[in-house]
Amino acid sequence: MTETAPPSAPPSPLQNPLWQFSLEFYQQPHVADFLLECQDTRGADVCLLLWASYTSACGRQLSEESWRVADRGLAPRRRMITSVRHLRRLLGRIKKHTGLYAWCKRCELRMEQRQIAALWKLNSESWPETRSPLELAGQQYGLLQKDQARWAGLIDAYSTGGAAALESAAASGEHPRGGSPEPGAAP
Numbered sequence: 251m252t253e254t255a256p257p258s259a260p261p262s263p264l265q266n267p268l269w270q271f272s273l274e275f276y277q278q279p280h281v282a283d284f285l286l287e288c289q290d291t292r293g294a295d296v297c298l299l300l301w302a303s304y305t306s307a308c309g310r311q312l313s314e315e316s317w318r319v320a321d322r323g324l325a326p327r328r329r330m331i332t333s334v335r336h337l338r339r340l341l342g343r344i345k346k347h348t349g350l351y352a353w354c355k356r357c358e359l360r361m362e363q364r365q366i367a368a369l370w371k372l373n374s375e376s377w378p379e380t381r382s383p384l385e386l387a388g389q390q391y392g393l394l395q396k397d398q399a400r401w402a403g404l405i406d407a408y409s410t411g412g413a414a415a416l417e418s419a420a421a422s423g424e425h426p427r428g429g430s431p432e433p434g435a436a437p
Contacts, residue, residue, distance in 0.1 A: 264363050268370040271307070272300040278408050284401060292391040295321070295328055297365040301373070302383035306402070307409050311379035317386045320372055324365050331361045 276282050288294035298320060305312055338354035345351070384405075388398045 264367050266367060266370040268301065268304050268373060269363060269366045271304045272297075272366055275300065275303060275307075275405075275408050278404065281404050281408070284404060288391060288393065288397075292393065294387070294391040295324060295365075297324065297328075297362055297369060299387055300366065301369040302387045303401070303405050305373070305383040307405050310383075311381055312383045312386055313378045313380050314386065316372065316375075316377040317381075317383075317390070320369055321390070323368060323372070327361060327365055327368075331358060331365070334358045334361065 276285070285294075285296045285299050288299060289296050298317075301320065302312070334354055334357050338351060338358055341348060341351040341354060384398050384401055387393065388395075393401070
């Protein structure tokens with residue numbers, strides 16, 4: 251009699267390619283700084299920016315409708331994440347090495363993972379693909395062309411795995427392949 255492995259459980263919707271991309275991309279040099287700068291100065295939703303980054307890295311476009319649906323769908327949980335983030339940052343200024351600070355950080359990450367799971371589900375639906383995700387995000391959050399070019403350079407450097415290109419793109423605000431792409435140009 252042949253021994254077989256027990257059936258494996260289906261993968262959790264929280265563990266999806268968008269989440270894996272988000273974890274890896276966020277850890278690249280200058281990426282977290284760029285995304286957090288957009289969040290703190292422009293009111294951008296980092297989860298939406300990660301979705302746009304993933305979509306762009308895959309060479310896809312989005313429709314304005316899919317962007318609006320995603321933005322509206324994330325709004326209720328976004329407010330909760332923002333509240334937890336404010337509490338975590340306050341605790342970080344007071345006493346960063348407390349259990350409450352660590353707990354807030356874990357809660358914030360779990361809520362963001364749920365946001366990413368919702369975007370992954372939306373990503374699998376069929377939408378007309380008419381606009382660059384970076385252009386849509388830039389339009390919503392008022393990102394300047396040079397910021398969109400810097401972002402495109404970070405995505406391209408991640409996609410090609412060139413650490414030197416990533417450093418250069420982040421420092422210069424240029425696309426690693428040379429020049430600054432037009433707004434909305436796929437990296």
